[in-house]
Amino acid sequence: MSTLYRNPYSSCNGSSNQTNGIINSKTPISNRSDMKHARRIIVKLGTALITRENEDGLAIGRLASTVEQVSQLQNEGRQMLLVTSGAVAFGRQVLRKEAMMTMTMRKSLSPKDILQNSRVAIQRQACAAFGQKGLMSFYERMFQQYNIGVAQVLVTKSDFYNLDSRKNLQATLDELLNLNIIPILNTNDAVAPCIDTDAEVTAAKDDIVINDNDSLAARLAVLISADLLLIMSDVNGLYTGPPTVEGSRLLHTFCPKQDLELISFGARSKFGTGGMESKVKCASWALDHNVAVVISNGQIDKAILNMIDGKKIGTFFTNAPTETLPVDVQALKVRDGSRLLQRLTAEQRKTIINKMASNLIEYSQDILEANKQDVEEAMKEGTYE
Numbered sequence: 001m002s003t004l005y006r007n008p009y010s011s012c013n014g015s016s017n018q019t020n021g022i023i024n025s026k027t028p029i030s031n032r033s034d035m036k037h038a039r040r041i042i043v044k045l046g047t048a049l050i051t052r053e054n055e056d057g058l059a060i061g062r063l064a065s066t067v068e069q070v071s072q073l074q075n076e077g078r079q080m081l082l083v084t085s086g087a088v089a090f091g092r093q094v095l096r097k098e099a100m101m102t103m104t105m106r107k108s109l110s111p112k113d114i115l116q117n118s119r120v121a122i123q124r125q126a127c128a129a130f131g132q133k134g135l136m137s138f139y140e141r142m143f144q145q146y147n148i149g150v151a152q153v154l155v156t157k158s159d160f161y162n163l164d165s166r167k168n169l170q171a172t173l174d175e176l177l178n179l180n181i182i183p184i185l186n187t188n189d190a191v192a193p194c195i196d197t198d199a200e201v202t203a204a205k206d207d208i209v210i211n212d213n214d215s216l217a218a219r220l221a222v223l224i225s226a227d228l229l230l231i232m233s234d235v236n237g238l239y240t241g242p243p244t245v246e247g248s249r250l251l252h253t254f255c256p257k258q259d260l261e262l263i264s265f266g267a268r269s270k271f272g273t274g275g276m277e278s279k280v281k282c283a284s285w286a287l288d289h290n291v292a293v294v295i296s297n298g299q300i301d302k303a304i305l306n307m308i309d310g311k312k313i314g315t316f317f318t319n320a321p322t323e324t325l326p327v328d329v330q331a332l333k334v335r336d337g338s339r340l341l342q343r344l345t346a347e348q349r350k351t352i353i354n355k356m357a358s359n360l361i362e363y364s365q366d367i368l369e370a371n372k373q374d375v376e377e378a379m380k381e382g383t384y385e
Contacts, residue, residue: 035310042226045083046232087135214278230307235297237295
């Protein structure tokens with residue numbers, strides 16, 4: 001029988017307790033090592049992660065792995081919630097085949113129509129309605145293998161903007177989570193307006209506009225006071241530039257208030273409606289509302305479990321500015337410095353080395369203290385071995 005949990009996020013007395021070592025009180029996660037304490041976790045799955053690269057059906061292996069990881073966390077006593085994309089893409093793939101099969105033999109085999117017929121345009125809303133059924137059926141069968149029940153919740157913007165609807169949504173999700181059921185949410189694209197550009201996801205005065213599942217996941221995380229939001233896609237995290245561009249480097253930690261000027265965004269995914277710029281805006285907004293966020297690649301083996309364990313996977317969002325340069329940046333500067341040294345004379349290099357040696361002796365105590373602080377920080381981030 002499933003264990004019933006009382007909702008610690010709506011407790012009247014504000015007291016905190018602990019279940020299986022998992023902290024029930026709402027305390028902001030400030031570093032990777034704290035993620036193991038997260039109890040209420042939202043996992044957002046992007047379309048590129050859910051569908052195959054050739055756009056021909058669901059990526060069964062990746063989804064099965066994700067379901068297994070989410071189930072393990074759920075059975076540990078955590079409260080898991082999924083925000084899933086992919087209904088439109090999955091529905092389009094199936095309905096295109098259906099449309100092709102209904103064509104006459106002459107039309108489907110006509111050489112001049114072959115290319116056009118292979119790209120039959122199906123209304124987005126119809127794709128969503130058809131695809132959501134198959135997507136939800138898959139999730140239900142997979143989670144049954146772990147004796148976990150799931151519930152489908154389709155939402156639109158009005159469910160958040162209308163006070164009564166928002167309260168009803170929050171109450172429904174709280175009750176499902178407390179009953180040890182995993183809510184699986186998606187935007188109700190069968191009736192929602194067709195808006196699919198990153199530019200539509202802009203910051204409002206207090207809230208964010210819901211135009212894709214990245215913004216939906218962020219709003220849900222804040223609504224239900226989630227501890228952690230994991231945005232899973234097909235990229236390893238946030239890069240300083242498009243990942244395919246030479247010189248772009250992965251940021252393991254990102255402070256929106258400090259590092260935003262260091263990055264440039266590329267084109268959004270061909271599968272979904274969002275892009276990295278959308279993810280960063282939504283993650284930053286959730287972070288400002290005390291929800292920890294990590295953007296990561298869902299194709300990495302056991303990525304979700306390893307992130308919860310504090311492993312250095314993906315990009316961890318933090319409001320704490322970093323005081324030191326990342327290791328890879330330091331390495332680049334060392335390389336450039338070594339090239340400058342090579343152009344110096346032997347006497348000039350000797351002078352520099354002697355000066356460095358004397359500084360090491362003079363400031364040895366300061367260096368040891370700084371090294372101790374680095375080790376402590378690495379242990380907090382889960383990167384110390």
